[in-house]
Amino acid sequence: MRIALDARCVADHFPGIGRYVYNLARALAELGAGHRLLLIHSPALPNTRHDMRALAALPGVELVPTDARLFRPGEQLAIPALLRRLRPDIYHAPYYIRPYAPLPCPSVTTLYDAIPHIFPREVSPRARLLFGALTRLAARSSHRIITISASARHDLCAAYGIDPSRITVTPLAADARFCPDPPQAEAALARYGLRPGYLLAVGSNKPHKNLPLLVESYATLGDDAPPLVLAGHWDARYPQAREAAARLGISQRVRFLSGVAEADLPALYAGAAVFAFPSRYEGFGLPPLEAMACGTPVVCGAVSSLPEVVGDAALLVRPLAAEPLAQALHDLLASPEQRAQLRQRGLAQAASFTWESTARRTLALYEQLA
Numbered sequence: 001m002r003i004a005l006d007a008r009c010v011a012d013h014f015p016g017i018g019r020y021v022y023n024l025a026r027a028l029a030e031l032g033a034g035h036r037l038l039l040i041h042s043p044a045l046p047n048t049r050h051d052m053r054a055l056a057a058l059p060g061v062e063l064v065p066t067d068a069r070l071f072r073p074g075e076q077l078a079i080p081a082l083l084r085r086l087r088p089d090i091y092h093a094p095y096y097i098r099p100y101a102p103l104p105c106p107s108v109t110t111l112y113d114a115i116p117h118i119f120p121r122e123v124s125p126r127a128r129l130l131f132g133a134l135t136r137l138a139a140r141s142s143h144r145i146i147t148i149s150a151s152a153r154h155d156l157c158a159a160y161g162i163d164p165s166r167i168t169v170t171p172l173a174a175d176a177r178f179c180p181d182p183p184q185a186e187a188a189l190a191r192y193g194l195r196p197g198y199l200l201a202v203g204s205n206k207p208h209k210n211l212p213l214l215v216e217s218y219a220t221l222g223d224d225a226p227p228l229v230l231a232g233h234w235d236a237r238y239p240q241a242r243e244a245a246a247r248l249g250i251s252q253r254v255r256f257l258s259g260v261a262e263a264d265l266p267a268l269y270a271g272a273a274v275f276a277f278p279s280r281y282e283g284f285g286l287p288p289l290e291a292m293a294c295g296t297p298v299v300c301g302a303v304s305s306l307p308e309v310v311g312d313a314a315l316l317v318r319p320l321a322a323e324p325l326a327q328a329l330h331d332l333l334a335s336p337e338q339r340a341q342l343r344q345r346g347l348a349q350a351a352s353f354t355w356e357s358t359a360r361r362t363l364a365l366y367e368q369l370a
Contacts (some may be wrong), residue, residue, distance in 0.1 A: 001035045001370050003028070004088035004105075006079070008070055009095055010052065011045040015233075015262075016286070020110070020148075021094045022050040023175060027359035029058035035363075038086055040064045040079070049262045070097050080104070089370035092146075092362075096131070096138040106369040109142040111135060113152050113283030117159035119208050136160050143369050146362065148172050148284040149305035170361040171309075172284050173353040178266050180295035180347070188267035192257055198226045199329065200272035200296070202265070202287045203279065204233045210278040210301070210319050211241035217278075217326035219248040225333065226273055227253050234258035269294035273339070274332050277301065278319040285309045289353060292346030297339045299328045309353075313345035 005025055009017040029037055041052060043065050056063045064086065068078035079099045083091055091107040093099075098109055116123045116131045123131070139145055139160060145167045147153050153167045182188075189195065199218065203209045211230060218228045230241065234256065245254040260268060269275065275291035277300035285306045288298045292313060300306050301319035310316070315332060317324045332338055 001090065001366065002038060002086070002088040003035055003366055004038045004040060004064075004083060004086055004091045006091070006093050006095075006098070007039040007041040007052075008045070008066070008068075010041060010050050011047045012049065013045070014095075015049065017094060017112070018047075018050060019175075019286075020172065022055070023173070023355045024094075024359060024362060025055055025061070026058065027355035028363060029055065029061050031356070031359055031363065032059065033363060035060060037061045038064050038088060040066055040082065042066060042069060045069075070095065075099065076101060090366045092366070093138070093142070096135045098138055098141070100137050100141045106143045107141065108144045108146055108365060108369065109138045110146040110148075111138070111152075111156055112148055113281070114155040114159040115208065115281060115283075118155065118281055122207055132160065139166075144168060144365060146170055146365065149282075149308055151305035151308060152283040155304075168361065168365050170358045170365075171353055172286055172289070173355045173358060174286070174290045174293040174350050175355075178269065178290045178293040178350075180270055182266035182270055182294070185267035185270055188264040189271050191264065192255075192260070192268075194227075194229065194255075194268075194271060196271040197273045198255075198271065199228045199274050199276060199333075200231065200268065200291070201229070201276050201278075202231050202268070202291075203277070205230075205235055205238045205241055207238055207240075208279060208281045210280050212244045213319060213322055213325065214276055214278050215241050215244040215250070215254060216248065216322040217329060218254070219244075219250050220322065220326045221330055221333070223253075225253075227255060229255045229257060229268075229272070231257040231260045231268060265290070266294055269296050272296045274299060274329060276325070276329060277306070278317075278325055279303070279306070280319055282306055282309075288314060289350050293350035295343050295347055297332055297342035298346060299325070299332060310346075311349050313342060313349035315342070 068075040094110045116128045245251045275296045281304045298314035302316035315328045
């Protein structure tokens, strides 16, 4: 079978989706099922995170360069023309921006969440309407939809009227590099002026990530609490977490790290005493799984997909008020025994999610449609 996987999202502009596509491609190739994997990519786009040449060295993988860019009208003609030349048996678009006209082969599209529908204030009215229209168009243009959790499937069906029988769930996984003893961890922490034992959150500062609530919860822990490190992309439109730290007089104890290198993330997770993830919504929620793979105890929100990701291996709290989150953090910091127990549960939970499993589920769908 000839599989055309659209890898144009493997670029710095798409950190999360790029990681999904890259790991899926690698796992599909490593299955050794004898299929030909055609990776359509944009070599002109900045890509400092993922080694496409390493993928090309795997058996059965071929890189197919294209100048067709996402978000540009020309891709609506260029990608179908490219598919007619490549003659694949299946085309997989990992993003709702994709060709919408009929294609020369069956197609699947990966959709991740319904955030613009559930949190409409996080995007402009124009962006929300455009996202909704194009998501519905992508669903209609696809033979099947892939999503990353049962929760996301429910939300996509409710928000965009997709028949649930058309959606296949393929959960994500932590990369193998996320482990309890990552190489050169001490040097990585030193680059950020950190010593092991801090509280950690990883993610952007978008409103649904709920960082102001975490800062408010942390402020109640007292001066003896370890430093709080908030790592992830910083969007200047949402300064509330910094403002909360200043208002509560704890700015000196809260570190905002917006430029953490991808290669340093395992060390950052492994060096934390506790990982906190008070998000109010996730399509999957990869950071808690990565933290658990690094042996770090997790406190996270009991909402959307997170309970199905962490199972009984984390402390779950309703992320609506500071007091329950603060209590969970206090209890975990005060109990080495509970941290050790969650560490072991977390390692087992993280190990139950693998990219091989994701690839096998995805390949089964390809084979069903081709």
